[in-house]
Amino acid sequence: MELDRIENLLEKYFEGETSIAEEKELKVYFSSGDVAQHLEQYKAIFGYFSEAKEQKFGQKVPLKTTKRNVAWLSIAASVVVLLGMFTFYNYNMNQNQDLGTYDDPQKAFEETQRALNLLSKNVNVGVQSMEYVNEYQESKELIFKN
Amino acid sequence: MNQLEFVNLTNPFKDKLFRLAKRLLVSTEEAEDATQEVLVKLWDKKQGLDKYNNVEAFAMTMTKNYCLDQLKSKRASNLQIVHNNFTDRTPLMQQQLEDSDSLSWVEKIINELPEQQRLIVQFRDVEQYEFEEIAKMMEMNETAVRVALSRARKTIREFMTKTHNYGIG
Numbered sequence: 149m150e151l152d153r154i155e156n157l158l159e160k161y162f163e164g165e166t167s168i169a170e171e172k173e174l175k176v177y178f179s180s181g182d183v184a185q186h187l188e189q190y191k192a193i194f195g196y197f198s199e200a201k202e203q204k205f206g207q208k209v210p211l212k213t214t215k216r217n218v219a220w221l222s223i224a225a226s227v228v229v230l231l232g233m234f235t236f237y238n239y240n241m242n243q244n245q246d247l248g249t250y251d252d253p254q255k256a257f258e259e260t261q262r263a264l265n266l267l268s269k270n271v272n273v274g275v276q277s278m279e280y281v282n283e284y285q286e287s288k289e290l291i292f293k294n
Numbered sequence: 295m296n297q298l299e300f301v302n303l304t305n306p307f308k309d310k311l312f313r314l315a316k317r318l319l320v321s322t323e324e325a326e327d328a329t330q331e332v333l334v335k336l337w338d339k340k341q342g343l344d345k346y347n348n349v350e351a352f353a354m355t356m357t358k359n360y361c362l363d364q365l366k367s368k369r370a371s372n373l374q375i376v377h378n379n380f381t382d383r384t385p386l387m388q389q390q391l392e393d394s395d396s397l398s399w400v401e402k403i404i405n406e407l408p409e410q411q412r413l414i415v416q417f418r419d420v421e422q423y424e425f426e427e428i429a430k431m432m433e434m435n436e437t438a439v440r441v442a443l444s445r446a447r448k449t450i451r452e453f454m455t456k457t458h459n460y461g462i463g
Contacts (some may be wrong), residue, residue, distance in 0.1 A: 162451060164444035168422050189458035193450055196400035197419045205312030207326055209333045211297050 151184055158190065295340045303343075304333060307350040310421055311357045317416040318361035320405055328364065332357045348427075353430050358413060365409070396457070403453045404446075411446035418443055 154177055160166045161174060172263070178194035250256040295303075311332055316325035336343070336353055346352045404415055410432070417428045429436045 162447050164440040164447065168424065171419070171422070189454045190451070192396035193454055194402050196297050196397045196404075199397055200313065200401070200420045203309065203313050203316065205326070205329050207330060209330050209337075211300065211337050213336070276421060 154184075154187070158187070295343070300337055300340060303349060304336065304353070307353060308333065311353055313359050313420060314354060314413070314416055317405070317411065317412055317420075318358070319364060324364070326461065328361055332360055341402045345408070349400075351427055351431055353419075358431065362409065396425050399457055400450065400454065403450050407446050407449060411442050411449075414439055415446045415450075419447075 154174070157166060157170050157174055161171065174193045175198055178187075178191050179198060181276070183191050250259060308329065312325055312329040315328040315332075319328060320323050323438045332353060335356065336349075343349055343352075350426060385393060407415065410463065414428060417423045417431065418425075423431075425439055428439050432439060434442075
């Protein structure tokens with residue numbers, strides 16, 4: 149590369165008039181081994197620019213998706229609650245559905261009779277215990293005949 | 295936009311954001327925090343990102359503004375003194391002379407430039423953006439960008455020539 153050209157480019161460079169391509173050319177020249185003695189002081193400048201471009205950002209950025217998470221969380225929670233209520237009701241319904249019916253009419257008749265017997269027996273027990281009230285009635289009638 | 299798409303979208307320029315933040319804030323930790331902050335903000339805005347035809351330029355502008363805000367709030371607090379010490383060049387020159395690594399001299403000189411010039415040098419000389427893009431990101435016109443860039447480059451040259459001559463002498 150001609151030295152004249154580099155000197156011209158340098159002049160333009162310090163006036164802020166070089167293009168990106170021309171600046172790249174300068175960088176290449178100054179990173180090469182043979183830089184003219186009187187241009188030595190610029191070597192560090194262009195060397196620094198190339199070096200500075202090598203710095204990397206190595207950290208992980210914590211990208212939070214909180215908004216969406218909260219939404220999904222509430223949806224999931226309500227689904228769980230609904231499912232829970234559903235199964236709970238279903239379970240209760242199944243329990244209530246046992247109404248004690250019989251398929252065989254004969255058996256149903258016997259069971260009904262037994263139930264009615266049981267009822268009447270118990271009613272009779274109640275009635276028997278009320279017998280003595282009648283005694284009162286009779287004695288009362290005896291006394292207050294007139 | 296899911297996380298993978300977002301990472302793919304931001305990967306090509308996330309290093310540029312970091313370098314820009316570091317140019318302004320100098321400290322690596324602060325630059326990392328700033329880059330994270332900007333990327334998270336970008337992620338929060340992901341629904342509206344399609345509106346911007348150049349997400350990279352948008353993110354760069356965001357980083358620039360964020361870092362300038364950081365500097366402003368820092369300057370408002372007692373860190374003012376630290377910054378004044380930093381711009382005082384006399385002790386720094388001696389330090390520079392002791393420093394054998396000339397690349398870090400360049401870094402120090404650039405980091406002492408006014409923020410606007412620092413940004414433009416970063417955009418142009420490090421990241422190699424076109425003037426048109428720089429003008430947009432800086433909210434300046436192209437001529438003003440060129441002038442500021444030329445001024446910054448000349449300042450760097452002046453210091454390098456000085457230190458170079460000291461080195462020889």
